[in-house]
Amino acid sequence: MKKHTFHVDELIGAVILSIMAVISFINVINRYFFHKGFAFTEEITINLFVWITLLGIAIAFRRRSNLKMTNIYDIFKPSMKKVALVISAILGVIIFCFIIYNSSKEIWKNMTFYHTTSESLGIPTWIYSIGTPIFSLFVIKEIISSTIREIKSIGKPTSKGDSTIPNKEAT
Numbered sequence: 001m002k003k004h005t006f007h008v009d010e011l012i013g014a015v016i017l018s019i020m021a022v023i024s025f026i027n028v029i030n031r032y033f034f035h036k037g038f039a040f041t042e043e044i045t046i047n048l049f050v051w052i053t054l055l056g057i058a059i060a061f062r063r064r065s066n067l068k069m070t071n072i073y074d075i076f077k078p079s080m081k082k083v084a085l086v087i088s089a090i091l092g093v094i095i096f097c098f099i100i101y102n103s104s105k106e107i108w109k110n111m112t113f114y115h116t117t118s119e120s121l122g123i124p125t126w127i128y129s130i131g132t133p134i135f136s137l138f139v140i141k142e143i144i145s146s147t148i149r150e151i152k153s154i155g156k157p158t159s160k161g162d163s164t165i166p167n168k169e170a171t
Contacts, residue, residue, distance in 0.1 A: 007062070009138045010055075013055040013056065016051055016055070020044075023041045023044055023045055024041065024045060027041040039120045043119065047128040047131075050132065051131035051132075051135055054132065054138070057139050058135070058141070059142075061139065061143055062142045064149075078154045082154055085147050085151055088147075093140055093144065096140045097140070100132075100136045100140075103133045107133070110124065110125050110126040111124070
């Protein structure tokens with residue numbers, strides 16, 4: 001029996017998805033019966049969608065189900081595969097550090113200088129933006145840990161039940 005470990009990003013993602021489903025369902029019912037929608041529901045679901053997308057990226061890295069283009073990578077020798085993995089991990093971390101830096105800068109501006117509020121609910125917009133740098137940290141953690149796992153698994157024969165592409169030496 002496989003032991004399932006607890007991942008906080010999966011729990012947060014499930015809660016966010018549940019909130020989005022309930023809000024959207026209530027809005028659909030309201031539109032059907034009363035022919036009017038709640039304007040704030042779109043504002044909330046769009047911003048939560050950004051958060052859940054970042055959490056989904058982190059979960060995809062952990063499960064090794066992130067999008068990969070491996071046409072050239074598959075013909076590399078194990079040493080070159082490790083180099084390619086490290087380079088792609090560095091690029092991924094740089095991208096998400098850039099996202100963290102710029103979104104944090106924007107949040108700081110909204111908190112201190114602009115004081116902008118959302119159109120429907122009138123709450124500070126930085127509240128919607130706060131998830132971007134936080135959940136980008138989850139992505140960076142998973143990029144690093146998945147890269148380490150992949151580097152360790154290079155050259156090892158894969159089992160029959162493994163969904164990864166088998167090594168040419170193992171077949």
